[in-house]
Amino acid sequence: MTTTSVIADAKRLVVKVGSSLVTDDGRGLDRTALARWAGQIARLRELGKQVVLVSSGAIAEGMLRLGWNKRPTLIPELQAAAAVGQMGLAQAYETSFSQHGLHTAQVLLTHDDLSDRRRYLNARSTLFTLLRLGVVPIINENDTVVTDEIKFGDNDTLGALVTNLVEADALIILTDQAGLYSADPRKHPDARFIAHAAAGDPALEAMAGGAGSGIGTGGMITKVIAARRAAGSGAHTVIASGREPEVLARLAGGECIGTELRAALPLLSARKQWMADHLQLRGRVTLDAGAAKALTQDGKSLLPIGVTAVEGDFERGDVVACIDAEGRELARGLINYSAGDTRRIMRQPSSRIEAILGSMEEPELMHRDNLVIR
Ligand SMILES: Nc1ncnc2c1ncn2[C@@H]1O[C@H](COP(=O)(O)OP(=O)(O)O)[C@@H](O)[C@H]1O
Numbered sequence: 001m002t003t004t005s006v007i008a009d010a011k012r013l014v015v016k017v018g019s020s021l022v023t024d025d026g027r028g029l030d031r032t033a034l035a036r037w038a039g040q041i042a043r044l045r046e047l048g049k050q051v052v053l054v055s056s057g058a059i060a061e062g063m064l065r066l067g068w069n070k071r072p073t074l075i076p077e078l079q080a081a082a083a084v085g086q087m088g089l090a091q092a093y094e095t096s097f098s099q100h101g102l103h104t105a106q107v108l109l110t111h112d113d114l115s116d117r118r119r120y121l122n123a124r125s126t127l128f129t130l131l132r133l134g135v136v137p138i139i140n141e142n143d144t145v146v147t148d149e150i151k152f153g154d155n156d157t158l159g160a161l162v163t164n165l166v167e168a169d170a171l172i173i174l175t176d177q178a179g180l181y182s183a184d185p186r187k188h189p190d191a192r193f194i195a196h197a198a199a200g201d202p203a204l205e206a207m208a209g210g211a212g213s214g215i216g217t218g219g220m221i222t223k224v225i226a227a228r229r230a231a232g233s234g235a236h237t238v239i240a241s242g243r244e245p246e247v248l249a250r251l252a253g254g255e256c257i258g259t260e261l262r263a264a265l266p267l268l269s270a271r272k273q274w275m276a277d278h279l280q281l282r283g284r285v286t287l288d289a290g291a292a293k294a295l296t297q298d299g300k301s302l303l304p305i306g307v308t309a310v311e312g313d314f315e316r317g318d319v320v321a322c323i324d325a326e327g328r329e330l331a332r333g334l335i336n337y338s339a340g341d342t343r344r345i346m347r348q349p350s351s352r353i354e355a356i357l358g359s360m361e362e363p364e365l366m367h368r369d370n371l372v373i374r
Pocket residue numbers: 017018019020021174175176177179180181182183184185186207208209210211212213214215216217218219220221
């Protein structure tokens with residue numbers, strides 16, 4: 001059993017504060033709570049830790065400013081509320097952090113910003129520069145421009161992607177419960193508290209339910225999935241109550257508070273993590289047993305000879321899934337040939353590619369450096 005929190009040794013942290021903590025029962029911002037977060041983060045900075053804050057609250061503050069009592073259901077109205085409220089959120093944090101001599105920076109991100117490799121790298125270097133300058137980046141989803149298909153929706157997912165983006169050592173998700181229970185404690189008061197588990201353990205996803213309050217979005221399931229994603233880049237996750245006094249400083253002091261989900265998955269390189277997190281699948285190739293073993297057990301590249309079927313209409317450079325004969329996804333990666341060319345060279349040795357296509361880009365269909373095993 002662990003007795004020292006993983007946060008004690010973490011040098012770079014992402015702290016996510018949920019809607020349930022930053023809003024005053026869903027109506028506007030709880031400025032006293034925001035000032036407390038700023039104070040606690042300032043203390044982490046004094047301990048030499050770099051902190052990125054992911055904060056919700058724009059829609060709730062926008063609703064208050066616009067005099068709306070009920071959360072709108074129309075997307076443009078939600079987006080208008082977010083645009084109005086984000087001003088208040090940024091102002092409130094800037095005021096609170098300035099009392100500790102700290103500058104803040106507003107960073108609004110969408111899925112598209114992170115799935116484009118160039119924009120992803122730009123966001124990453126901006127965040128690294130802000131951290132080097134001693135500024136506290138405050139991140140939220142750019143709600144005003146997102147559509148349903150590209151929405152993170154909940155800020156737990158955004159927190160995990162930011163953790164991977166800045167290669168943080170840990171993600172702290174603060175919420176209105178003490179941590180993860182074996183079932184939603186609002187519905188099951190006898191639920192068991194989970195103090196430690198391995199991030200990515202499938203049993204956790206079965207325990208976690210949706211949001212219980214009507215204020216938060218996502219609930220515990222998005223927090224558990226966020227921990228799995230953060231573990232992909234080696235980051236540990238702690239889910240704890242934001243109402244616990246001095247929770248951040250106590251975690252940094254090594255005290256075990258909340259649920260600790262340790263990174264137990266193999267590490268992916270930053271580039272492979274980006275591929276796993278952000279790229280949309282464009283097609284699938286079916287592998288024979290030999291190619292499946294070569295990829296998953298021997299760490300080899302995928303050659304055309306091991307492919308038995310091709311689905312989809314992809315181009316060279318797109319992300320394609322590798323599936324076995326039963327349709328299970330084994331890996332995904334960047335493919336070197338279009339769908340049409342792949343159909344022509346499948347089941348053939350690489351030495352035949354040039355004769356079949358008239359030229360050869362690469363002998364591999366997918367290079368192992370561009371593959372992520374699932
Ligand atoms: N297994 C579980 N353990 C703890 N909380 C759970 C569980 N399943 C569902 N929940 C619910 O998740 C809620 C926290 O998520 P959410 O409302 O989205 O908050 P936040 O705004 O902090 O992200 C809790 O209030 C609780 O009702």
